[in-house]
Amino acid sequence: MLYSAFPSGRGVRVKIDISSLEQEPLLFDERFTVEPERLDNEVVATPVKVRLEGEVRADGEAVTVFGRFRTEGTVACSRCLDDVQWMADEPFTVEYRWPEKTPGDDEIGLEEEDLDVSFLEGNEIDLLELAAEQILLTLPMRILCDENCAGLCPTCGANRNRTAACECPPEVDPRWLALADLKSPRSES
Ligand SMILES: [Zn+2]
Ligand SMILES: [Zn+2]
Numbered sequence: 336m337l338y339s340a341f342p343s344g345r346g347v348r349v350k351i352d353i354s355s356l357e358q359e360p361l362l363f364d365e366r367f368t369v370e371p372e373r374l375d376n377e378v379v380a381t382p383v384k385v386r387l388e389g390e391v392r393a394d395g396e397a398v399t400v401f402g403r404f405r406t407e408g409t410v411a412c413s414r415c416l417d418d419v420q421w422m423a424d425e426p427f428t429v430e431y432r433w434p435e436k437t438p439g440d441d442e443i444g445l446e447e448e449d450l451d452v453s454f455l456e457g458n459e460i461d462l463l464e465l466a467a468e469q470i471l472l473t474l475p476m477r478i479l480c481d482e483n484c485a486g487l488c489p490t491c492g493a494n495r496n497r498t499a500a501c502e503c504p505p506e507v508d509p510r511w512l513a514l515a516d517l518k519s520p521r522s523e524s
Contacts, residue, residue, distance in 0.1 A: 397430050408420075
């Protein structure tokens with residue numbers, strides 16, 4: 336885990352101490368930057384700005400964090416790897432449990448689709464880690480700079496969206512040619 340991403344002394348609360356959490360929910364509204372190294376995802380190559388806003392509630396068994404996750408950053412186009420602006424604004428709910436109070440996996444009985452369950456380590460909730468998880472959850476599987484992005488030349492790697500990207504002959508895999516025919520009339524022959 337990388338924690339160096341966050342320079343200290345900037346006055347942002349990255350970790351929430353839940354040991355003193357009582358009946359009242361604890362509110363937070365923090366902005367920080369998540370470094371790409373933290374994300375372990377080749378699509379994100381530059382720091383991602385995040386705002387996490389919400390509240391933390393605890394009962395005897397679990398700590399629930401819910402709120403709103405907003406982000407903007409730059410990710411790589413799935414075809415040509417060019418920078419694409421990416422923004423998200425999503426609600427989130429994460430439940431934290433203490434490992435020792437949690438029954439075996441198959442007894443948890445949660446609707447896994449609805450709820451993201453993590454385990455607490457100590458008495459802190461790491462908002463930066465939560466933000467990194469939300470980025471990975473929200474990031475689309477496939478992002479394109481343009482619907483008609485021509486991608487990279489499979490032969491030389493040139494970006495075919497740029498004029499005169501390269502002079503390689505067209506690739507020969509007939510499956511791809513057939514697909515190209517379906518999508519748009521071929522402009523060259
Ligand atoms: Zn592209
Ligand atoms: Zn080429």
